[in-house]
Amino acid sequence: MKKIALMAAGAALTFAASATPGLAQSTLEAVKSRGALACGVNTGLAGFGAPDSQGVWKGLDVDMCRAVAAAMFGDANKVRYVPLTAQQRFTALQSGEVDMLARNTTWTLQRDTALGLDFVGVNFYDGQGFMVPKKLGVKSAKELNGATVCVQPGTTTELNLTDYFRANKMTFKPVVIEKLEEVTAAYYSGRCDVYTTDRSGLASTRATGPNPNDHVVLPDVISKEPLGPAVRHGDNRWADVVRWTFNSMLEAEEMGITSKNIDQMLNDTNPAIQRFVGKTGDFGKMLGLDEKWSYNVIKQVGNYSESYDRNLSPLGLERGINALWKDGGVMYSPPMR
C-alpha cells in the first residue's frame, strides 16, 4: 500500500505542474456554469464528513462545501459530494474531478508547493492530545507527571509525547501497543492513566467507548495538524471565494450573527453588520458573487460555532484552540471590509 501511495504521489508530483496551467477557464466560472459544486469529502470520518442514516452528508468539512455552494448559488444543497480516500484526494483535485477539497487535510509546506494545492484556511486545528478518566481529576496535561501513557508505536505520536514530557520536565511510563483496538482496550481496562493520539481520534474513541462521560479529552494540544479546505494552485479568484466563505463564518461568530438572528440583523444599524449582510458595500461584486452571498452562508449553514456545535460537540470535542481569538483560541478572520 505504501508503495502504491508513493507511486501515486510521484505521479501526482509529475503531473501537478502540467495539470494546473491547462485549465483555460477559471474554476469560479466553471462551477457557475455547471450549477453545482463538486466537493471532495472524506469517505467517512465522524464529525468531519460522513453520511447520516438517510444518506445525507454531515460534518464540519461538509458544512464547508455547503457554505461555498450557498455563497455561489444561494442554495447550500447544490453540492455534488465526491467521497475520496486518502490516496485519491490530491489527484482528484488536480485532475479537476473536484473543485475543492474539504477532507480533513493537514496543511504542510510540501502539499502547498510541490503537490500544487492552495490551502485557503484552517477550519480545524487538530493536534495530538490526551484523554484521561474523569475520576483522576486532571484538568491539564501539565499535571500528568509520572503517568502511564498508552500510545501507538512508530508514529510521530510517540515522538511528540516524549518531547512534550521532556520539555515540561515530567516523566511518564509508556505502554506501547501497535493496534488501535488493543491500545484503546488497554486504556479502558485501566492499564494506563492516559491515552494519547490526535484529538479528533480521541474524541471518536471516547464516544465509541463505554461510558463516554467518565472520560475527558484534555484541552492541551501538543502537535500541529492544521486541517483546512484546499483548491488547485494558481486559481486565485476561486481560492478567494472559498477563503472568504470560510472567513465569513468566523466573522459572523465574532459579530454574534447566527442563522437564527440574521434576519433581524438585516435591519441592524451597525455599519459592520450592514456590510456583512450585503446592505452596503460591494463585497459580493469584488468576489464575483451576488451581494447576498454571506447572508446565504449564515442563513443556510450557520456561523462557525453553529457548525462546530452541530458536528464536533456531540463527539465531546471542546473548542480549545479552535475558539475565536477573543475567547483565547486561534480562529481569526482578517477584517471583512
Next chain:
Amino acid sequence: MAAPNVVTADTATESSFARTPAIRWVRQNLFSNWFNTAVTLALAYMILKGLYSFASWAVFNAVWTVEGTDTRPCREMSGVGACWAVIGEKHRFILFGIYPFDEQWRPLLAIFLFLGLYVVSAMRAFWNRWLAVIWAVGLTLIGALMWGGVFGLTYIENERWGGLPLTLILATFGIALAFPLSIFLALGRRSNLPAIRALSIVYIELIRGVPLITLLIMASVMFPLFLPEGVSIDKLLRAQVAIILFSAAYLAEVVRGGLQAIPKGQFEAADSLGLSYWQKTAKIILPQALQLVIPPLVNTFIGLFKDTSLVLIIGLFDLLTSAKGALLEPAWLGFGVEVYFFVSVIYFAFCFAMSRYSQNLEVELATGHKH
C-alpha cells in the same frame, strides 16, 4: 467423535421406542461406550453453552428499538446484549448507501430484479437464446431504475449508487463479462498461433501478478492523470473494468485446467470428423472442460463476489463501505459487531446460494465422470 457402527446383540429386548431408527442411530453412534458417551456429553454441553450465550446476546438481552437516537439503553447492555436498534435505524443506509432516501424503492426493486435474473438463469428450462433476451430486458430495467431520467423518474448520477445494488452490479458484470473473456484467454494460451499465445500469457501473468487493490488504485488514481484535461471516465466504470480484467485472468487459468483435462482422443476424434477449430471447441471440448471445472469456477466467482468489497479503497459505497459508514454518526458509534453481523449474513446468503447451486449443477451434469 463416534466409533463406527457397532451392532448390539440385545436389540430384541429393547422397547418399541428404542427401535425407531433415529434413536438407534444415536445409541449406536453417540452412546456406544462410556468414552463416546463422555465425549458426546462434553461436546453437547459446549455447543449448548455456546448457543445459549449467542442466543442471550442476540435475542434475550438484545435491545430491539430505542427512542430516536438515544442509544443509552444499548450502551448499558454493551457486551451483554446486541443492539439491533442500529440495524433498524441504519438498514436502509447499509443496503442502499447514499442513494437519495426518498427514491430508495428503486434500488430495492433493482435488487429483486437481479435476484429474479439469477433464479431464471439457474433454471435449465431457460438455457436457450431467450435467456439473453431476458437478461437484456432485465439489465435495461435495472439501468432505468437506478439512473432514472425516463418514465418521470428523477435522474440519479451513479456516484450516488451504493449498498447491495452496487455490490450486485460489480459482481454480476464482473462474472458475466470476465467469464467469456477468460475462455478466450484460456484458448489463446493453448493456441498454436505464437502471437496470440504470447499475448494471452503476458496478459494473464501480468494481471495475476498484481493485487486487485493495485489495479483499482491504478484505475481510479493514475488513469485520470493520463487523460486530457476535462475528459473523465466514470469512476464506477473504471472500477468495473478493473474487476473484469482482474477476474478474467484468474478464471482463464481455471478454464485452462479444464481444457488440459480433456483427453487427446477427443481432439483427434473431432478432427477426424472434419470439424473446424471453432466447431470442435464449442461443441466438443468446452462443454466437457467447463463441466469439469465447475467447483474451481464457482470458487473464483465466490471470491470475486467478496472481492468487490475492495472498492472501498477508491471511495465507492458498496455494501461493506456503507456498513462502515453506518457506524460513524456519534449516536451510533461503536455498534460494529451488530452491523458487521448483518452484512456478513447478506454476503453469506449469496455465497452459500452459489455454492449449493454449483453442487447441484455438478450432480446434474456429471454424466460420464461420476465415480
